[in-house]
Amino acid sequence: MTSESILAARIDDFYPVIPAGGVGSRLWPMSRPERPKFLIDLLGTGSTLIQDTVARLEPLGAEVMIVTGARHADAVAEQVPQVPAGNVVAEPSPRDSMAAIALAAAIIEARHGEQIMGSFAADHVIPDGEAFRAVVVTAIQAARTGKVVTIGIEPTEPSSAFGYIQAGEPLADAPGAFAVEAFTEKPDPDTAAAMLAQGGYAWNAGMFVVSTSVLLGHLARLQPMLEAGVRAIAAAWDDPGRDDALAEYWPTLTKIAIDHAIAEPVAAAGGVAMVPGPFSWHDVGDFDSLATLLTPDADGVTRIGRVPAVSAVDSPGLTVIGGSKPLAVVGIADAVVVETDEAILITSRTAAQRVKDVDL
Incomplete structure (x- = not known):
């Protein structure tokens, strides 16, 4: 089945997740702790970044889930009323991206069993929604093979503002996807220029598509306390015991980014794939x-x-x-x-x- 034919209908077992955190300190005073950049009409278009993100993802999946700070949950719900109230997940405090994404995975699995999920930041600008969705569909197909799949953005310059993904050989069982050789932290400009001259590198935009069971399985092996904690919280999420579970387990979760917790070690073991994203993408950081x-x-x-x-x-x-x-x-x-x-x-x-x- 081609990407084009899949795009004609929602993918019933795909759940887009939007981590909506961070302040955007380089955009002060537009962006402030009480008014982070994803809640702002940053481009003067009449819609905020999180509204654009939800609109971009809605045609793809069964339900959109948003993970955000407790202080912003009401504002998020007000801006995107089409997202069910039960799918706006409020974190009591920031624990970095791994805890947020893992909690979403655990809640999805507790409610629906194993599903494919995708994690996409709330504050990126992607003008061509159709091109973006076509790439996500390819990533979903690759994730069905058991890989952790990331979307690599085609670099337009040797920027030192982003991390880089080194692509390896094409995957025979996942058309359009490539093995990931390594992730590189934000390089200096000379190193970035050398990477682009060599070829085979993409910007790391922090987009991941993966089966919930694959993600939580890797987490159980690499960060077992974190996996056990989010499983316990998710088991109580739709019950009266949610607040007690959050109070007990959330403060114990390791603060770590998904890149360090999952992407880098799993890539070293050959478990990560990359799908190139040729669409225009902007991380409006300053x-x-x-x-x-x-x-x-x-x-x-x-x-x-x-x-x-x-x-x-x-x-x-x-x-x-x-x-x-x-x-x-x-x-x-x-x-x-x-x-x-x-x-x-x-x-x-x-x-x-x-x-x-x-x-x-």
């Missing part, structure tokens, strides 16, 4: 990357949520977000000015990564 996704107005100024006048004098590449007063910028190239009800930020696109160091 104001520089955000500005690349926006179209300047006729005067050369890029605006989001901005009505009052802006004057850019010898200041090409100006990006202005929000604000209620007229603004003038003189003699500063690639400036970024952000105003919210709580704070004002003035920076440049070249210094955008340093916004995370703001202490306010």
Whole structure:
């Protein structure tokens, strides 16, 4: 069965999971602990990142599940009312991506038995939903062979902002998928350039597709206390004992990312596959990357949520977000000015990564 024919209907045993965590500290003051970036209309399109993510995944699977912090659960439920209330899973505290994804897997399996699940971050920008879904279908087919499957993004530059996946030989029993030789943490620019020159590398976007039993089986072997903890919580999730189980087991779960807990060790044993993702993908991590996704107005100024006048004098590449007063910028190239009800930020696109160091 081809990807195109499968896309004509939902895949009944596929459950998309959206981990919605993190603050987006490089996008301060737009993004704040009480208003993380996945809850923001970051591109000025009229929909938030999590709304876009749910809309992108809904055509694929049986049900969408979202795992988010307890403080954000109500806002998430309000923004995506089409997701059943029982599928918005609230974490009492952050325990990193492995605990969130494993809890979702355990709840899905407790409710429905073994299923195929996919984990996709809430804050990525993927303009071509059809191309994305076609790649996910290929990954689902590969996951049916028992592999942990990741989607590798075709690099557009030797970026040091992402980890890399080294692809090996094509898999005979999973058309369109390749064996994963290794994962590489964020390299320096020279190393990234050498990887791209060599070929066979993709960006690691943190997307995983895998059978729930395969994922939890690897976890039982590699992180047994974590697996036992999420199993115990999941067994009580739909019963009155949920709060007691969370209080007992959640604080004991190891804080670890899925890359370190599962992807890297399982890849070393030959258990991970990669499906290339040729679609456009953006991890909007700072104001520089955000500005690349926006179209300047006729005067050369890029605006989001901005009505009052802006004057850019010898200041090409100006990006202005929000604000209620007229603004003038003189003699500063690639400036970024952000105003919210709580704070004002003035920076440049070249210094955008340093916004995370703001202490306010």
